[in-house]
Amino acid sequence: xxxNPATNPSASEYxxxxxxxxxxxxERISYDAGKVHALxxxxxxxxxxIAHAQPGPMAMPLFHARVGETLYMHGSTGAGSFLxxxxxxxxxxxxxxxxxGLVYSRSWFHHSANxxxxxxxxxAQLVSDPEEKWDSFVALVDRLGPGRSGDSRSPSKKxxxxxxxxxxxxxxxxxxxxNAGVGEDPDDLDLPHWAGVVPxxxxxxEPSPAPGVTTEAPAYVKELHTV
Amino acid sequence: xxxNPATNPSASEYxxxxxxxxxxxxERISYDAGKVHALxxxxxxxxxxIAHAQPGPMAMPLFHARVGETLYMHGSTGAGSFLxxxxxxxxxxxxxxxxxGLVYSRSWFHHSANxxxxxxxxxAQLVSDPEEKWDSFVALVDRLGPGRSGDSRSPSKKxxxxxxxxxxxxxxxxxxxxNAGVGEDPDDLDLPHWAGVVPxxxxxxEPSPAPGVTTEAPAYVKELHTV
Numbered sequence: 001x002x003x004n005p006a007t008n009p010s011a012s013e014y015x016x017x018x019x020x021x022x023x024x025x026x027e028r029i030s031y032d033a034g035k036v037h038a039l040x041x042x043x044x045x046x047x048x049x050i051a052h053a054q055p056g057p058m059a060m061p062l063f064h065a066r067v068g069e070t071l072y073m074h075g076s077t078g079a080g081s082f083l084x085x086x087x088x089x090x091x092x093x094x095x096x097x098x099x100x101g102l103v104y105s106r107s108w109f110h111h112s113a114n115x116x117x118x119x120x121x122x123x124a125q126l127v128s129d130p131e132e133k134w135d136s137f138v139a140l141v142d143r144l145g146p147g148r149s150g151d152s153r154s155p156s157k158k159x160x161x162x163x164x165x166x167x168x169x170x171x172x173x174x175x176x177x178x179n180a181g182v183g184e185d186p187d188d189l190d191l192p193h194w195a196g197v198v199p200x201x202x203x204x205x206e207p208s209p210a211p212g213v214t215t216e217a218p219a220y221v222k223e224l225h226t227v
Numbered sequence: 228x229x230x231n232p233a234t235n236p237s238a239s240e241y242x243x244x245x246x247x248x249x250x251x252x253x254e255r256i257s258y259d260a261g262k263v264h265a266l267x268x269x270x271x272x273x274x275x276x277i278a279h280a281q282p283g284p285m286a287m288p289l290f291h292a293r294v295g296e297t298l299y300m301h302g303s304t305g306a307g308s309f310l311x312x313x314x315x316x317x318x319x320x321x322x323x324x325x326x327x328g329l330v331y332s333r334s335w336f337h338h339s340a341n342x343x344x345x346x347x348x349x350x351a352q353l354v355s356d357p358e359e360k361w362d363s364f365v366a367l368v369d370r371l372g373p374g375r376s377g378d379s380r381s382p383s384k385k386x387x388x389x390x391x392x393x394x395x396x397x398x399x400x401x402x403x404x405x406n407a408g409v410g411e412d413p414d415d416l417d418l419p420h421w422a423g424v425v426p427x428x429x430x431x432x433e434p435s436p437a438p439g440v441t442t443e444a445p446a447y448v449k450e451l452h453t454v
Contacts, residue, residue: 049284049286059322107382108386152332152418153420154334156336159334188380191379191380194436198448198452205426206426207425210411210423212416225425
């Protein structure tokens with residue numbers, strides 16, 4: 001029996017569904033809620049796909065924040081107006097990916113990449129409840145640094161009205177990862193070619209204050225650079 | 228009159244179509260082929276969406292290589308078997324995104340991100356012509372370093388048969404970018420909060436040779452780390 005973290009927060013695995021069953025590289029897939037949460041909380045954006053979008057489905061990059069088993073996305077894109085027009089829920093999938101390394105093999109065939117990726121299928125809708133909208137806005141701003149929402153001016157009524165937030169219930173979720181060295185055909189091990197892995201990582205540079213800013217950068221900004 | 232680089236290589240702009248007309252932030256959109264090419268050639272992967280996929284459209288992370296106005300993708304995922312089953316062309320969109328910075332404003336409302344993103348709409352199919360398949364494989368391997376295909380063993384007949392490559396014609400293409408400082412409401416400029424931009428960049432770490440490799444890493448591998 002599988003218990004879904006989306007409906008039971010003490011569960012640690014998402015149920016395997018038809019949507020989240022891997023067709024290839026089954027050894028790379030996982031339904032572990034901890035891994036899913038960690039990746040979503042590390043990445044700053046995801047790609048959202050609305051199934052019935054016109055003129056055709058496309059992946060939209062959106063800033064996101066996870067709260068429990070709900071993914072909130074800054075929805076002031078075509079997605080917002082689309083959902084408004086539908087006035088309800090719509091099927092959506094979200095993919096969030098990190099490329100973690102380039103894998104150089106002695107053969108073309110085994111060149112690869114290390115990566116982590118989450119795919120979520122669920123129902124999306126615009127957040128309409130005022131309290132939930134406020135809380136989701138806090139969560140989105142705090143993705144730029146814990147407590148950032150307390151370090152900046154909260155929105156006016158007009159700004160709130162101009163902001164649309166999408167929420168996606170994380171109904172069917174899977175996690176895929178390649179985190180390994182070089183795969184190699186045993187016959188190739190004596191070939192003279194260099195083989196190995198080059199790790200990749202999204203890194204923050206030096207913070208650049210806006211004109212007129214005299215206060216010191218907060219710790220959550222400085223720490224990004226040293227990570 | 229617009230001339231499409233996909234049909235006329237001397238053209239420098241993609242035509243604006245219904246699919247690639249921005250609904251918001253029109254000032255951020257461009258159809259410049261040079262910008263599109265540069266971003267696709269910098270990024271190691273994209274997210275591909277097959278319109279009519281079952282159980283529903285989702286964004287698949289795929290390694291890609293651009294050759295002229297064709298995007299080749301390593302297709303040994305569900306996409307390959309799906310296209311095989313269809314035995315022909317299928318509508319596909321591809322999004323490739325780079326997050327370039329976090330933008331901290333004095334107000335919640337103006338927090339933002341710097342980014343570059345390309346969206347492509349076109350027809351996808353599996354590469355079946357043996358010569359084109361070979362050339363696309365070269366292009367994909369060379370994305371890990373110019374000349375890498377000459378520095379590793381080319382595929383056997385069996386390996387070639389096991390590899391599927393997707394090709395997408397870049398029919399309708401747009402580019403979006405935010406590359407700016409902090410947007411601010413003039414009334415907020417005297418607030419005491421820190422505001423500024425933290426640049427983000429995908430960076431390579433130290434190459435890690437596979438066990439038994441004694442040759443020096445090639446220049447294209449070493450240079451990744453110093454970039």
